[in-house]
Amino acid sequence: MPGVVRPEDYGALGDGVHDDGPALQEALDTAQGRKVQLAAGSTYLSRVSIRLPSHTTLRGPADAVLRFPWQAATGLDTGGPYYLGNTDQVGGNDDIVLDGFSVVGGGDGLPAGPNLEGETLGIPAIRLRGVNSFTLTNLDIGYATGISILYQGSVHGTIVGNHVHDSGRDGITGMWLGDNLADITVADNVIARVGDDAIAIAGATIRLFNDVELPYDIRILDNRISGWERDPNGEILGRGIALLAVEDVEVAGNVVARTAGPGIMVRGAPAGGSVNPADGRVWSSRGITITDNAVSGAAVHSITSTLPASYQGFGGIEVSDAFDVVTEGNIVDAAVGEDYQVTNCTGCSIGR
16 A cells, blocks of 8 residues: 555644544545645644554655644543544554654643642643554654643654644653553653653553553653743643652653752652562662763742642752762752752762
8 A cells, every 4th residue: 555645635624713633534544554644834633533453654744744732631611632643542452653743732832730639730742642653853843731742551662853842731751551661762752841751651640550570661852942041820830850759761862951949859659559569568769770861050040939838849850769870961040949859869869
């Protein structure tokens, strides 16, 4: 089945007014491994979530836009729980490639603040669950009400060269979810003005119970992270790079500026929740290298925040509840708290 599939072949207009969601979905469903090509200068409006089958390749020139107008997962105007996501969010999919186009959500670009009990976390621009092999490159993603790129229980992933900005919550986040995260590269991305963590890897959180294994073999390299110049609403959350209950992670060559919490943070699982099945103890992070990063203005937005201090940390680089962490060659400047804050770290080498 050689050739290229185009949404226009199924009735898409690309004028930003007509609902092109059904045509785009039909193109993806019938491609069967062929490339789906977006047209230059087109804006494809979709009022429903777009599902990505196995072996999807969706490409566009930089001026092709997918626009999704809704803000919440419930209500009369919702189009679904995500903008773009793999088709089988329970059983998983294989081989998904997204490259070279823009995704514009329905949000206002402002930080969403902490979620209350029972509140949803907004709409992710991209949500991948249980995906074996995925590549997200050269995308411009803005105005998601939730996390811009959320990948859960997925392996063999490449997230490189994207511009992520103006989301209500995180920029790029990976999470354990029944299946593990492994062999992930997050590199050369530009992340600006997100409402929570710019880059996060979570093996366990207060809401995420895990007594199986930790995410491992992860590389976070040469990303450029910048927070707001001024706090727009007093509800900015998040760290530059946050590692929560993970192992075998390399963090190198990143530039982090103007965060609400620590510039780079390593922690274990929260007490009273997820435990290592080998010894019954709460998970600690282990085997982390943090080298040649530049962190400036860590926790600067904690000064103007209207949120309780418990939501934020204040150090440039913070490490706690961990084993075998190495920091070396980092530059930390103008943190609200100490440049390095290290507690309960066994076998760690904390170099300046």
